[in-house]
Amino acid sequence: MGVVAGLVRSSFLVDAVYGESAREYGITHQQGQLLCVLMAQPYGMSELGGMLRLAKSSLTGLVDRTARRGLVRREPSPDDGRAVVIALTEAGAELADDFYTETCRRLYALTRCLGDTDRTRLAALLARVVSENEVPAVFTDTGAGEPSDSA
DSSP states (O other), X not given: OOHHHHHHHHHHHHHHHHHHHHHHTTOOHXXXXXXXXXXXXXXXXXXXXXXXTOOHHHHHHHXXXXXXXXXXXXXXXXXXXXOEEEEEOHHHHHHHHHHHHHHHHHHHHTTTTSOHHHHHHHHHHHHHHHHHTTOOOSSOOOOTTSOOTTO
């Protein structure tokens, strides 16, 4: 399999796992992405639109639907009184943490066919691709879902 086919097929695999996890938590794929992004900090709408690659109207709808579920809230921006930032509610933070941890566990399990050396090599190669293409930190790297060194 070539690099392009490998990347495309891998993206389908990751997307399927992510979507399945989101459904089990009663959220949409995009709501899962929004919650994971907001785990790091609140963001303004422009920043969120860039990170999630959504048009303003699509992002507004996503935030509205997620806010109606009590998972996010709009707050005044500390930097600009005319703007708002989107932040997790307490319920949103709890759901985000659970969803994130379970999704990481499932994604890590995709590499069960690899040994530690290959897994480390894959992580390094992916890090280079992501870094070179300036991918936003949509999913942080906490090691969640990865077994400890003693496991």
